Amino acid sequence: MAPPRTRTREAALDRREQQPPGPRARGAATNPPNRFERLHIEGDPTVGHDGAPLETRYLRDPVRTAISFNTSPDIGFDASLNPYRGCLHGCSYCYARPTHEYLGLSAGLDFESQILVKDALPELLRNELGAKRWTPQAIAMSGVTDAYQPIERHLQLTRQCLEVLLAFRNPVSIITKSALVARDRDLLAALASFDAAAVNLSITTLDASLTRTLEPRASHPNQRLRAISRLARAKVPVGVMIAPVIPGLNDHEIPAVLSAARQAGARSAGMILLRLPQGMDSLFEEWLWRHVPNRAKRVLSRVRETRGGRLNDPRFGSRMRGEGTYAAQLRDLFELQRRRLGLSAMLPTLSTEHFRRPGNGQLALFD
Numbered sequence: 001m002a003p004p005r006t007r008t009r010e011a012a013l014d015r016r017e018q019q020p021p022g023p024r025a026r027g028a029a030t031n032p033p034n035r036f037e038r039l040h041i042e043g044d045p046t047v048g049h050d051g052a053p054l055e056t057r058y059l060r061d062p063v064r065t066a067i068s069f070n071t072s073p074d075i076g077f078d079a080s081l082n083p084y085r086g087c088l089h090g091c092s093y094c095y096a097r098p099t100h101e102y103l104g105l106s107a108g109l110d111f112e113s114q115i116l117v118k119d120a121l122p123e124l125l126r127n128e129l130g131a132k133r134w135t136p137q138a139i140a141m142s143g144v145t146d147a148y149q150p151i152e153r154h155l156q157l158t159r160q161c162l163e164v165l166l167a168f169r170n171p172v173s174i175i176t177k178s179a180l181v182a183r184d185r186d187l188l189a190a191l192a193s194f195d196a197a198a199v200n201l202s203i204t205t206l207d208a209s210l211t212r213t214l215e216p217r218a219s220h221p222n223q224r225l226r227a228i229s230r231l232a233r234a235k236v237p238v239g240v241m242i243a244p245v246i247p248g249l250n251d252h253e254i255p256a257v258l259s260a261a262r263q264a265g266a267r268s269a270g271m272i273l274l275r276l277p278q279g280m281d282s283l284f285e286e287w288l289w290r291h292v293p294n295r296a297k298r299v300l301s302r303v304r305e306t307r308g309g310r311l312n313d314p315r316f317g318s319r320m321r322g323e324g325t326y327a328a329q330l331r332d333l334f335e336l337q338r339r340r341l342g343l344s345a346m347l348p349t350l351s352t353e354h355f356r357r358p359g360n361g362q363l364a365l366f367d
Helices: 097-103 109-113 121-130 157-168 179-192 208-214 221-233 251-264 280-291 293-306 325-340 361-366
Strands: 012-018 055-060 067-069 079-081 114-117 139-141 172-176 197-202 238-245 268-273
Touching: 055 109, 097 109, 097 114, 097 280, 109 114, 121 157, 139 157, 157 179, 172 179, 179 197, 179 221, 197 221, 208 221, 208 280, 221 238, 221 251, 238 251, 238 325, 251 268, 251 325, 268 325, 280 293, 293 325
Parallel strands: 055 114, 079 139, 139 172, 172 197, 197 238, 238 268
Antiparallel strands: 012 055, 067 079
């Protein structure tokens, strides 16, 4: 039985962004069928119904709660905050793409052109942190799609949420591929003064030409390194994540990425092996044959080598790390370079010691 679809208001947000068609414009080239839908309409997915270039549409998402919880043993946080669903960055490998199918959309072009915006999120967050039932704990931004994708420059929902978190002094950890995170270093530095903030910049490759097709609208690698520097100078704990490590494509860059991040000011480093859940195998394979056909067979072979002969291994415990000799060699290479550069395995543990519930007058004492 298909899961219920989230209802969204058809009224789009005022801002729309027209994108030119072409292989560099999007991470995906098609809209594959939704596994939960019986009806699939064939057509050219790179153009709209009127023949104009495909537009990015921003739709209001009428959510009623701000904080999401998970119980996965593979994920290092329990609570998360996601201002947006879908992501204009368009990363061809993104594990979050299949979540768009729960909205009745496709994991392909729909994921990067139909973006849902939780415009009520800051106020919802304020209410939830202020409730007596809230147990102070670190919140991850974002657990699914990037909180600093391009529309954040205009809507500033992530920044407004950080303002709320600072008011409560509730700890937050951020992972992003966007240099825009450095814009909020004032709020993050204030939170860090209470041991309540940490940021990880995800750097997949230092090759700008590969970035343009692999992560077509994410920040340039050099911009991400500059963001690390700006955050480090502001005394915000900052690390680097090589995510994902794609066997046969960017794995040889592990030493160079770690070295560049360390020089920029990163204090820690982590890596996540490529995983391709729920139909992402075909989408990513399509990307390989379209953009790096001379390496496609090798990459697919290496991925299968780390996934027990398949392109995806959904089992807890192995899905984030992979298995086999080649996966172990990648981890050994990463660990050797991490230690050599003096990077810790993780950023400092965040503290809830300074959490408070802002209030008026003496009523605040009872919080």
